[in-house]
Amino acid sequence: MGLEVSLWRAVAVFRFAALAYAVVLLATGRGEYLRPWLGLGVVVVMLIWSVVAAVAYAEPARRRWPLLSADMLVTLGCLFASSWVVDPARLSQGAATLPMAWVAGAVLAWAIAGGRRWGLFAALLVGAVDLTLRGRVTPTTLNGTVLLLLAGFSIGYLVRLAGEAELRLQHAAELEAATRERERLARGIHDSVLQVLALVQRRGAEIGGEAAELGRLAGEQEEVLRSLVGNAPHAPTSDSGVDLKALLSTQTSNRVTVSGPATPVWLPEQIADEIAAATASALDNVQRHGGPGARAWVLLEEEDSEVIVTVRDDGAGIAPGRLAEAAAAGRLGVAQSIEGRVRDLGGATVITSAPGEGTEVEMRVPR
Template identity: 35%
Template sequence: MSTTTYLGRSLLASAERPDALLRGVLVVRWCVLVWLVVVVISGPGAAQPAAAAVAVVLTGGWTAWLALARPTYGTRVLLVDLLVCGALLVVATLAPALATVYPVAAALSWGARRGLRGGAVAGALLGAVYVGAHVVQGLVLDRLDDRLLDVLGTAFSLVLAGAGVGLVSTLLQRSAAALQAAQADRLRAREEAARLAEREELGRQVHDSVLQVLSLVHKRGRELADSPVVDPRAVAALADLAAAQERELRDLVLRPDGLGTGSAPPDEDDQVSLTAALQEAARHQPELDVQVSTVGELVLPGPLVRPLVAAVGQALGNVARHAGTPRAWLFAEVDDGLLVLTVRDDGRGFVLDEDALRAAGRMGLLRSIRGRVEQLGGQVVVDSAPGRGTELELRVPLTGDGEGREHGGHG
């Protein structure tokens, strides 16, 4: 299951449960129920046993069911809530001593689930029931006295409570929707960036290994084709080289480190000795005499070391193929939070012309070396001129746990 699908299902699952507002309303119901019991067992409430029994059974049974069933407050539950609270309003009209604020819970629930309009409509319906019950009990609407003002004030309070909670619920839902949309956009952007990074790194790996060997096979094949006598051992060596690169390409595509079809989570404890890795990269260039020197044995995160060592390997390969010298030097140090890797040779040197390199299809420096370093937030400095060799400096900033550990000794 993809991360996006999992996130979407999690959001849908959370949307099916009562939200925080409805849980808060349930707490209000329990508090009012406790107060109603206190009123019932007191003098005024005990004087009206039938009305007290109806009030306690309605509020207690309904509140207990809501707490145990934990409904999603669909239309049926909300309508039943209106009926229960409307009945309580009628009971309160017949027995004023039992009048409590419990019926407002229905307006609050409608507002929490159905927003501003739903809360206002539910409050208005409850208010109408309350006013109607008082009219049946003899309330006169054409004379604005204290009793009418009190009844109308209670009815208006029901409307205001439902509308207020509905407004809050609407704002919260809009904020949650905006947050979820932003999270989904950020997740899609991260996935797209990861795919592009995979593609770019795969291209660098292919350039570093397969394309280099294919170029060699092409060159040696032309030489053998132009030779009057073809040595079978040379042809067999080329065939073995091509077979080795076929295996390497297959492993590269299928490797389970995020560059192929598999996927492995990063290991937070993945620490690698940069000194040992540079020495290993030097041994992969048998035609060069490479001197490796580091200020201490630098131990750094593997996700940082591996692309840097691959860039160094590409730089050494360029020295072997183009510099015309058998010697090269590698130097690494950490200075004030900055990792500096230097690859130097005393070969023929060159004039850096990026357009010419692109035209010639020579993308080792631009793509395999600079691309890797820039992806780590660093930069590459090239110092070269014809006749005085080349110095390549890779500068990568280190932050937090990535600053590495230094141990005594030199590589």
């Protein structure tokens, strides 16, 4: 986990910072210590172990009981050595131990490795040894133990929350990738297989006889496919330059007029392909639902920050609520093949229509 790695590094830095503070105390108060030379030896042990711990904990495979136990033993040993360096009478009155805050490094390590329970246990263990040294409960012992308990609990709880958050994020990323791929397949099916099946169903019903039965079967399979493809997003990616104006011009026919700027409109290939596919779906809807003789006009506009493709027709129009009903029934021609494509390019689609007044589909896509 990214946060856990950062926490281990922070513990390593904390050990060296606390060690530096212990060295300063030893140097400035050496006259008050019973055995300054022994205190210097303890500080050397703390320095060596700080280096060893920083290197050992950097490898995830080593963050197990042997290393954690050794860390705690070295920490308690250095703490217990205070009884031979600091005057016991001064310790009983609340004087600082030789390692001072350095002992918190082991508590933090246990909390990161095992969570809040391990952190609390390590804090109580260190607090018990500190109490043994002093012989009685002092404000210093009480405050130090409470701070260790809070640190162990907080860090352990933070690590658990971070682990759960990373698992959720990983699951969400996997789910998003799966649904994007499903959407890509769904759109491909809609633009090819579903339209062919719909055509077979319609033509079979017109011809009659055995063709009608074939059309009925095609209609059943169309419904099955529509229920399978469902809803899913899609995200295109490509950096190749393609002239969107040239792509849209291929849609020109005796019933479709395409207009655009005098110069090419360059876009990454996959984005241009998606816009062209959404435009083709809008024109297909005009042909299928606009009524006999319906004409369409495609207008491509280029602005500094976006491109705009507008598809207008003079067909039968769309009744209020019809698009929502079609999406609920699994007919994804508008919801996914048009709106979905544009939405996943970071754009927006505005559909304006009324019965008998034609339809206007405006697609805005950021450059």
